[in-house]
Amino acid sequence: MNHSGEFGICRDESIVTARCRLRYPQESDIPHIWSASQTPNFNDGLRWSPPDDIAEMSEPFRAAQERWTSGEEYSWAIESRADRDFIGWISIRREPEEGVWSIGFWTHPTRQGQGFATECAAAMLEFGFSRLNASMITAAHAPWNTASGRVLQRIGMRCVRRNPTGFEKNREWVEELEYEIRPE
Template sequence: MERVIPYDLTIQTARCLLRRPTADDIPHVFAATRFAGFNDGMQWEPPATIDELEEPLTESWRDWDRGITYGLTIADPATNILRGRIGIRKTSRADVWNLGFWMHPEHQGQGYLTEAAIAMLIFGFEELGATKIEASYALWNKGSRRVLEKIGMKFIAYIPHAFQKQRHWVEANKMSITRREWLLGVKLDV
């Protein structure tokens, strides 16, 4: 059965508000991309201008409508200002979803991503009916690896050619957690 996820979905954690992205987020996304190295572990290149971020926002709304990706802004609950993004996307395999995320450099290392990622596991398993959730990280990205380990994901594969960045292949590791593993002890409180 296809689930309909409302546009006004919000997920509240102890220190984060996860909500659908808006045009008000664009300046904060653009500001994050100005930090050296910010985009190195991501498949998208930093935009040259702030206007280049309008189409990806529109595309994320279309993907939401099609039920293939649910991208959420990780916001400060008091100010509603973007701290980062997290999303879950359908894969080609039934009931298997892929988790992706990034945090604005000014908010990294404070545990917000772990908190948001736990909330997305709950959303994926309980609301989307996922049987498995996967994620990949560039080998050098120790912060992302640590977030995935903290939420109970385990290594499943090395990917020597995950994606290209400046004409060079980026190596990555893939990790995953199944619904059964999550239910048997990795289920964490948000």
């Protein structure tokens, strides 16, 4: 069986939007993730620090697949419906509080500014509320990351607080603006 977690999300399942298909990540995505991660400043607003060598990408990639199997987090590669080209990555992760999930996303630098993050983040909210039965979905971004903030505002999320200790990166706290949305 390729079902995973209590919600029975299948690995061969996809989410279709106007221009994109969100699907289970495949090894062939790694060179695209690597290429995005090598763009100057691309990783600054992301929690991860990419490895120094593409060969070391397999381990975090497999870890993301394992989180899917355990139902802890569903990460989707975003591809173009028109030509199946890689566009980006979007995840929805289970938070400790019952019924609460959080979303995170990025688009490849060659694909930014075309509405793809907005289109796919809206689809991820719909997936969270309808398939994961989320009672609340959260997100966060560093205050300087206004592109991310605009995506979240466009999909109807509300900024609820500023958290000075959002996440730790390079041994320093990164401040974050936190957002929420409920099904209603």
